[in-house]
Amino acid sequence: MNILVTGATGNFGGYALKVLQDLVPEDNLYGLARTEEKGAKLKEAGIKVRIGDYTDSASLRKAFEGIDRLLFVSSTTDGDRQAQHRDVVEAAKAAGVSYIAYTSFGKATESTSPLAADHRFTEQLIEESGIAHTFLRNNWYLENEAAFLAAGAKGGKFIYAGGNGQAGWALRREYAEVAARAVSGKFDFPEILELGGQLRTYEDLGAALRGATGKDLEVISADEATAAKNLVENAGVPQNVAELLVSFQQIVKSGALAVQPDDFEKYLGKPLTPMVEAIKEVLG
Structure with missing residues (x-):
């Protein structure tokens, strides 16, 4: 095979x-x-x-x-x-x-x-x-937020433009592992699988970043220009890239990712990485 x-x-x-x-x-x-x-x-x-x-x-x-x-x-x-x-x-x-x-x-x-x-x-x-x-x-890779997490860790302010939107963040490698298990033919998989971690807001993500860094960071909901400015200043991201990354947060803000997930851990075969530890991994 x-x-x-x-x-x-x-x-x-x-x-x-x-x-x-x-x-x-x-x-x-x-x-x-x-x-x-x-x-x-x-x-x-x-x-x-x-x-x-x-x-x-x-x-x-x-x-x-x-x-x-x-x-x-x-x-x-x-x-x-x-x-x-x-x-x-x-x-x-x-x-x-x-x-x-x-x-x-x-x-x-x-x-x-x-x-x-x-x-x-x-x-x-x-x-x-x-x-x-x-x-x-x-759903959404936690790595999509890497620059925002890095800027927050460095500058002391986790500034986001995703409003109250929710996403099922998990590590890219965890989504990929489920994909590998599906195609391997060794496990039973359904025809449709809604994959995502626990639904969280950016405020939740900011709280987890506090835990990952041990710092009492400010968690700030802002407009797109302010969020992009923070990426440029504290994550070393060029302006055009910062604007692109901020635009991705509008997808979360729209509610498109507030999808109740199926049992990710069942198909992964183990627990998902806790969010604080996952953020540490993304930050390197």
């Missing part, structure tokens, strides 16, 4: 492959890379490499030959993501892939968030393909 992980050179795919190395024989494990050069580190780690690009359907069809189970890590929002995802699903069907674990978005079929549209489209493609699947509807 051959397993292939797309996005294998990225953080999520890399974490998933490390977990899979402990779950399945390495002879059956493949990672998708865009070029031989990008796949070199995978080979060094004992992973077989297939070359393929989401923008090149022919390369995907070749890369998926002989693959039984696919961990389909959604592409970045650059380019025509729907066209890229269509090519992945069509290549998987042509290759006879029997199962797809796909990294989706919370409540993808009903969410009004702009982020949900491409995932809703992809879920429908996979359903129509007839391929058995699990939609891993991932």
Whole structure:
């Protein structure tokens, strides 16, 4: 039973492959890379490499030959993501892939968030393909808040622009471990899994940051410009990047991530990292 992980050179795919190395024989494990050069580190780690690009359907069809189970890590929002995802699903069907674990978005079929549209489209493609699947509807990585946490730890003020919005923050590696367990075929997974940690607000996150740093930090709800300014001054983030990161908090503020999660720990096979410890890990 051959397993292939797309996005294998990225953080999520890399974490998933490390977990899979402990779950399945390495002879059956493949990672998708865009070029031989990008796949070199995978080979060094004992992973077989297939070359393929989401923008090149022919390369995907070749890369998926002989693959039984696919961990389909959604592409970045650059380019025509729907066209890229269509090519992945069509290549998987042509290759006879029997199962797809796909990294989706919370409540993808009903969410009004702009982020949900491409995932809703992809879920429908996979359903129509007839391929058995699990939609891993991932909530929000704690790493998305890394700059805000770092700025708070350094400057003494955790300043956010996410209002009273809630998110199910957890570490990226924990989401990736669930994905690895799903595609391994060794555990029972449902067709749809709403994955997320306990729902928390930014005020909750600020309180956990106090615990992680041992400092009596101020936790401040502010406008976008103020939050971005704090990132520039205390996290060393360029202005344009700061504005982008602050815009992500508007997704939380909108309520799109206030999705009651399924039993993350059941499918992870162990407890989630406590938030204070998770923040320490993100801060390094």
